[in-house]
Amino acid sequence: MSDLPGPWQPGYWETAGETGEHGPPPAQLEHARVIPSRCSLWMKLVIYKQVMRPRVNNVTPYFRSMSVEDGWAYGRDAWLSMMQLMAETFAHPPNAETSWISDILPNERLRFRQSLSDCQLRAWEILRDWWDGSYQDADLASRARAFILTAPVADIDSLRHKESLYQQMLFALWDAEFNPSAWSTGTSRGLDSNRRLGYEHALAQKAGFLLLQELRPSSNCFGQDPCGMELPSSYDICPWLSKGHDDNKNPEQLPLYLWDTAEDRTRSVAELLDNEAPIDYTCISHTWGRWKKKPESRVEVQGVKWKIPENTLFEVTNLPTILRQSGCKTRFIWFDLVCLPQDISSPEYQSEVARQATIFHHASSCVAWINKVASWKNLRASLRWLCLYFLYAGTSSDLYDVRTLLQEAEAIESPIELVNVVDGEGAFEAWITSTWTLQESCLCPDILLCNKDWEPLEIVDGSPVSLHQLLTIWSVCREGNFDIQMDISEWPMPVQQLAHIQSMVSGLEVQISRLVILSLGATRECAMRRADAVMSAMGVTDWYETYLNEHQRPPPDEDMVLGAYPLRFIKEVASKIGSEFFSNFNPGVLAPEEEDPRGTLLPFGRPGTHLISGSGLGVNQSLYDDTFDHPSLQTWTINTDGSVHIREACVLGLGHLTTEGPVNALLNVARIRGGIDLFHCDLQEFLQKAPENVERIALVLNRIRDTTNGMLLQSKVARDGAVVGWINIGTWDTRDVADFPLSVDLDIIVL
Structure with a gap:
């Protein structure tokens, strides 16, 4: 992205100043100036016009002088323009006559798409699906399109938004992204809330539709084109962390070592970068430290540059075969035992500990290998019950006719595979209780849960569900403002047990913060160096790196605050969070x-x-x-x-x-x-x-x-x-x- 014009670059608008010398006047940047990567999609189109087409007529007016009619007109035209600019295939294509754009210049599409942050791109994707009715009743989707094209003349009730929470939340998101006359403040907080709610309801709606397509393939609620199998991926992954944009070619943003499944050996990333091609790799998260053999024994593993500690969970000498059977879509894998030197006193190990955020952020995908779980039978059944419940309770008049299916889904064998709760005491699967895996699940919320045979948790065959997606669907059903409300105590017991998983993974809310990581990190199992296990995900590593550079060893676990974290670490946390x-x-x-x-x-x-x-x-x-x-x-x-x-x-x-x-x-x-x-x-x-x-x-x-x-x-x-x-x-x-x-x-x- 280094060749992009200044306004596309992160941080550009932050330096615009009160005079707005870098672009449109401040009044036109009320949303963009807060955090440019979080501004509305409407504002992205305004910036596009100013940067790519500075001589275009009919420049967007000031917010404060915009009428309701003008707001709808500009919002509608911006929406149709974005459909053309993103160059995607639509079941209901845009009308070019009402678009801001009559022609697309070379590279404009690529530049515009690259300029979108994760949260902006996710908002676009779920709004695109809503417009096409990819996973909604066809009549509701048609009404949404008609309303956008004719408002504010049309009656809001023509949306039938009161009959579907999905319809209601996605229209609210469209309004927040594309209707500037509805904006009352110069902040992105309200927009963030609409994006989060839109994403959560789109995820639950699509998961429910996928399940309904399997259970009732002849249902008349499906559109002509069935929705794809992939669920909407999460966004805002540790937003306090800066992320690089150089296509995995920079060694500073990659691990030192990766496992090559084609050659069954550990390879230096510096060696791989000699080919000048971006490196795609999968991170595999697992836990094994509590099962080290005592006394400790280390063995040589073919293809690995160092000896590996043995454990009682799996035979480490079989790791080349185990990793080959993982089913990862990438040739290269990051797996700690074969990619992280196991001598904790070595400089390579110590430097890599502080770079876990970089390593996991630049992975193409992440997998949690829960090697003590044989199958996902009960967790999958609980997930499917939640998806049917969302369709049942989230629409009036049982629009999708799932009541019978919901009742049949309640026959779930307890407990779910990740937790077994007896008399209020929880016995969690070890991966859920490890401090190191907390960091990994926060850095990669779309981490897939795989059992000992590498079979992922799926809503239907071919549609895997990540840990974050699982908890998001649970949260939407628990907190949803449904017309049909069932008390959580009436839910099947295995479904209720997901509350215990959320309490260990993200606390009271699905949304992760640095304070949540800090709090949960103190609750989890950790034999030593608890701060090391969470600092990278929190972006709080200066205390560690400074000491390491000065003394050539990590800072000691001393001056522990409440016996949990070193005082040096906590001081940096407080200074950065405020x-x-x-x-x-x-x-x-x-x-x-x-x-x-x-x-x-x-x-x-x-x-x-x-x-x-x-x-x-x-x-x-x-x-x-x-x-x-x-x-x-x-x-x-x-x-x-x-x-x-x-x-x-x-x-x-x-x-x-x-x-x-x-x-x-x-x-x-x-x-x-x-x-x-x-x-x-x-x-x-x-x-x-x-x-x-x-x-x-x-x-x-x-x-x-x-x-x-x-x-x-x-x-x-x-x-x-x-x-x-x-x-x-x-x-x-x-x-x-x-x-x-x-x-x-x-x-x-x-x-």
Whole structure:
């Protein structure tokens, strides 16, 4: 992409400045200037016109002066233009007369497509399928096309959007991407939400359709062209990490070694790059460390440059045969035992540990080899039940007539293969509990689950389902705003067990954040060097690389915060994430048995402690340039016992700051006996109504557009009445604090 014009390059619009000297005026870039790779598809077309066709007439008007009619006209024309520009085959092709484009110049299509980020390309793909009705009732698809071509004259009810959640969510996505008159803010947050919801519902809808095509191939709900077998792949994979775009030709973005299945041997990537061809490879994730033979023994394996530790799960001398049978579509494979030197003191091993994000990001595909699972019978049955439930509950009047099929699918043999829960205690498959595989599943959410015989989990034969896709379908069905709502307790028990998988893989939400990785990393099995196992996925490796360069060895596991992570590592996490690091709280912090609740300001607990956090803030706040942290946070110090020394803070209450009139705020507060209360009230009144002999204060964390956000602290009193510190009991946000107040000297310890 180095030959692309400046506006296509990542970061270009970020330097445009208030004058907009690099392109259209700032008012036309309200969405693009937030994060250019996340701007709407409509804005991508505007940039296309400005860059590729600067002399084109009828330049796009300012947002603020755009009428509803103009917005629809520009949105419709942009949509039809994009259909032509992407040069794909449509069942319902665009009308060139209403397009912005009458001819396509050489290389324009390639350049435009390359300029789309993952989230923009995914939005385009699922909107394209929606337009063609690839996996929707034909009449609903026809109504969607007719509405877009005739709005705003057409009646919104002609969409029949109330009859289908898929129709509703995909129209909302189209509106967010292509109707500028509907945009009310200069932020990509709302657009991100529409993209995520559109993707989730498109995924569940297509998976359901694939299953319905297998079970009822003669159904009249299918269009003329059956949808393809591949499910929509995920996007926004660790968006805080930068990714290269040089077609896997740069050795700095590739592993040191790869396994060649054609020659059954480990090969140097530097040697392979001599051919000047991009290298495609598959990453295979597995876990074996807990099954090392004791005493440790290492053996030579034919084709491998170093000796390999033996384990009791599989015979390592058979690895050439095992990898040949993996069924990977690429010739080259990255498999740790044969591609990562097994001497942990070697410079090659130590440097590769910090490069796991690079190694997994540049893989063509990823596979999790769950070598203790014989089949996916029950997990597949549970997945199929969820897909039928989505079609049943997500459409009114049982549009797809799946009620009988749903009832038949409920006869699932328990348990699912990844977890066996007895009396509330979970016994997870080892791959789910390993800290190293947590990093790999976050870096490659589309990782395919394969059993010991390399058979993937599939919704139907030929349509594999990744771990992220599985949990996304589960989440959509659990949280869906269905007209027909079935309580989760009524679901088949094996289907309910997917909640335990999600809690171990991504926490309470499917969306991954750095704090989720940090929190879950503390819960998983790890014999040593826990931070090493998650740092690459979090993009927090400076502490490691700096020490390694200075001392030629990794930093020692010392000064452990709550016994989980080195203080050096946690300091870098906090500095890179900012106020989001302190935005979570433990709903059980006020429980009577919590005598010394250390770590109430930290987003993780002691090793093995599954910390369920509450938060008033969304995830990945630091990705947006409309979040401004209060500068006093830079004076806070994290201690190894989990406490935080707050020297300065912006304080509401405790006599430090008052405002005229009430401060109307939304509070998210821990209950006395556990759990969370969410309510609106006057923040100052809440602070004043603290229990007897207890004080409360509200600290400001950040400001997001017109909203000020913070946390609630409550004094911790010993039995003799002495204040021993403070604890974090919740979060708050308000629009009644207009500006950032100044910080004051506080000098307190938050336990």
